[in-house]
Amino acid sequence: MARLVGEQAETLPAEPSAELEAEVRGLLASDLLPRAVARDYGGFSCPDCGGPLYHAKEGNVVSYGCAAGHRWSPQALLEQQTDAVERALWLAIRSLDERSRLTEGLAESARQRGHAHTAARFQDASKEARLAADVIRNAANGMNPVTEAPATDEPFPDVSLTD
Numbered sequence: 345m346a347r348l349v350g351e352q353a354e355t356l357p358a359e360p361s362a363e364l365e366a367e368v369r370g371l372l373a374s375d376l377l378p379r380a381v382a383r384d385y386g387g388f389s390c391p392d393c394g395g396p397l398y399h400a401k402e403g404n405v406v407s408y409g410c411a412a413g414h415r416w417s418p419q420a421l422l423e424q425q426t427d428a429v430e431r432a433l434w435l436a437i438r439s440l441d442e443r444s445r446l447t448e449g450l451a452e453s454a455r456q457r458g459h460a461h462t463a464a465r466f467q468d469a470s471k472e473a474r475l476a477a478d479v480i481r482n483a484a485n486g487m488n489p490v491t492e493a494p495a496t497d498e499p500f501p502d503v504s505l506t507d
């Protein structure tokens with residue numbers, strides 16, 4: 345085995361070929377993500393892949409693009425984000441409702457076993473979760489469908505690149 349390795353080492357060229365060297369130099373010199381590097385980070389994440397979104401301005405039309413090639417108009421991005429926020433809020437509400445019911449059950453169980461102090465703590469936790477769920481429920485129900493009735497002084501130019 346040692347002899348085999350030694351023989352292979354002897355067959356390798358001492359210096360990398362000029363052709364290979366040139367190729368490596370070319371790869372190192374070239375910008376692998378020229379568009380992503382050249383663009384300004386838009387401060388948003390791509391709804392499809394979670395990657396950073398960059399400004400992709402063409403003339404007066406503002407849009408956002410990620411390294412994976414997804415393109416978003418501000419309006420389309422807003423719609424996607426509204427959906428994501430609503431999903432997150434309802435997930436939080438569901439979790440808090442479950443926490444409230446669970447701690448309510450634990451409070452009842454503790455009461456039956458005569459553990460008044462523990463029962464009170466679970467009861468407090470249940471109430472706390474119920475109140476938090478109500479606050480978020482109100483916020484979720486009060487979210488305006490901004491994409492359906494845009495204000496007259498729109499903050500973004502009217503574009504529909506993803507339509």
Ligand SMILES: [Zn+2]
Pocket residue numbers: 390391392393394395410411412413414
């Ligand atoms: Zn993307």
